Amino acid sequence: MYRECRVCGSGEITFDQSIHLGKQVSWFTWKTKQVEKEITMHGNTVQKKMTVTAKESEYGSLEVLQEEVNKDIKRLSKHFFNIRHQYRTLRYLREDLTTDEILVHIDFSENYNCKYSSEIQSMHFGSSQKQISLQTGVAYSKGKVVSFCTVSDCLKHNPAAIWAHMHPVLEYLRNETNATVIHIISDGPTTQYRNKQNVYLLANKVFSYGFRCATWNFLEAGHGKGAADGIGVVVKRTADAFVNKGGDITKASELMTALESCTSIKLMMVSELNIKDVEEEIPLSVKPVPRTMQLHQILVPQQGMISHRPLSCFCSRPNLVCNCFQPETASFPVQSDFDVIDSSSPSKERETEPVRDANQLQRIELVDESLISQHCVVKYDGRAYPGVVLAVDQDDEIEVKTMHRVERNRFFWPMSDDSLWYPKENIITLLKNPPRSVTKRHVEIEPAIWMLIEQEEDEF
Structure with missing residues (x-):
């Protein structure tokens, strides 16, 4: 059902082997990425990063294209099987x-x-x-x-x-x-x-x-x-x-x-x-x-x-x-009887989170909904940006709303949300504490943590 059977094999598509795999070809793919656009704010033109999804042309060898097709087919097969199985099973249960x-x-x-x-006209607007x-x-x-x-x-x-x-x-x-x-x-x-x-x-x-x-x-x-x-x-x-x-x-x-x-x-x-x-x-x-x-x-x-x-x-x-x-x-x-738990009383379930060294990077080991609303630092285009986790999916990808960076360890929230899906590997660390304010608009990551993040940046 998921193309993982040891008997049937991987279920990958077999291509014509007479074609040279090194041949350069082009194909279209959907991509979500960040782009910079010029917008006018209060009479001033500023550069702003925006998240867009677009259909783009890619170039590469025929071998790379075949690998991409097999990856997509495997994901589609799993998705399609889940759809049919859940509908069929639950319909049987209902009947x-x-x-x-x-x-x-x-x-x-x-x-x-x-x-x-x-209604008067103003009722249609605002809150x-x-x-x-x-x-x-x-x-x-x-x-x-x-x-x-x-x-x-x-x-x-x-x-x-x-x-x-x-x-x-x-x-x-x-x-x-x-x-x-x-x-x-x-x-x-x-x-x-x-x-x-x-x-x-x-x-x-x-x-x-x-x-x-x-x-x-x-x-x-x-x-x-x-x-x-x-x-x-x-x-x-x-x-x-x-x-x-x-x-x-x-x-x-x-x-x-x-x-x-x-x-x-x-x-x-x-x-x-x-x-x-x-x-x-x-x-x-x-x-x-x-x-x-x-x-x-x-x-x-x-x-x-x-x-x-x-x-x-x-x-x-x-x-x-x-x-x-x-x-x-x-x-x-x-x-x-679902009595209200007294937050001041000790209990085992309140101690499930291990105590971590505040001056260490906290990697993500398991992608699940417990990450939602946590502060983190992501790697994008060779630089580090703090943000907040909005959602996760079953492919170990994480949607993060990020801040913009103005200089070394100085960040601010943009006027419009800047969110993007990142693979788990692009999350540098989770943050125990959110970035702290240093001016009315700008914030910084704890200096000890930032030094470790900068060391990661040097390796990007």
Whole structure:
């Protein structure tokens, strides 16, 4: 399936061997890079670095082109297999649910912009328009389908917000059915569903609703659309129709009132306090799950224990535990009744991070969502730039928003974000502390760390 079979071989394309491999050829490829452009600011023309994606022509030998084609085909084959497998497996599950199971497909819809039936012009600009957060979904049980939408004035989409939005849904489903097993389907953005905090909450919270086990299944990247997205469309169009008839929607409670009588979608309210309550349930330090970006199924057979694998499998239902796709196990601390953890009290889970020498470069060993929001220094065009990690992907690449450099160890944040995807090898070090201010606009990296970074620059 991934062209790694010892029997079938690598599955590489075989090319005509009569052609001379040293022959020079050209081909097109998509590239993301930084370019300098002249822009006018306050009457002055300045050079600004911008990230652009463009289709470019490359030149090289036929042998290099063949290697590039085989690399791309291998990545495409894995991606395509994941798409087909996840769709096929989850469709089979939905069509073969037992009376003991519930399948819930969820997704955050784009925030709804609040509207008045009649507005002055300035309401269309700036931050005048408030927004409402929507998490939509469809719940499937034996012989029954329920569409739902949770609404909130709080715009957070982090793991705490996810489980605050899930709370009224799970309570409703548990009261309406006799199911003891729940299967959840979602896409896999690292800032929302596919991260260690969400896995920790899944391993603990799902049991408080009376379920004996659960699975969380991720659709392949770029292919997460489904029924939940249709619910979001219906909610927004129905709300717009209400406004067009003379109504006003300025907050989540008004959206609930406006839609309750004109849609069969079950609407539920989530407050900011609900989200804060869940945030307090998450320990300050949660260990990451290895290969988070590659897994597509998380199984929770018992509280605090998970089993994860690169693809979903339900061949052993109703027990769910099987050895397909080489599952790995991990455990999390079990929180009794989810009491708030006292940050002043010592605990083992708060000491998972090893103490590091502050005057050493910290290399990246494992690319996972725990890197997101960390400060780092990247290597670009032979120079070092500090920045913040925005995202990671399953190919060990890291998206970093970088600062601009004006002189030796002097940096500043540009007016527009300057972000780019870097291979893991281009991350010089993670920074324990963010760069510190030296003027109103400029910052510097700790001098001891900067000296080590300069030594790296000399070797670029």
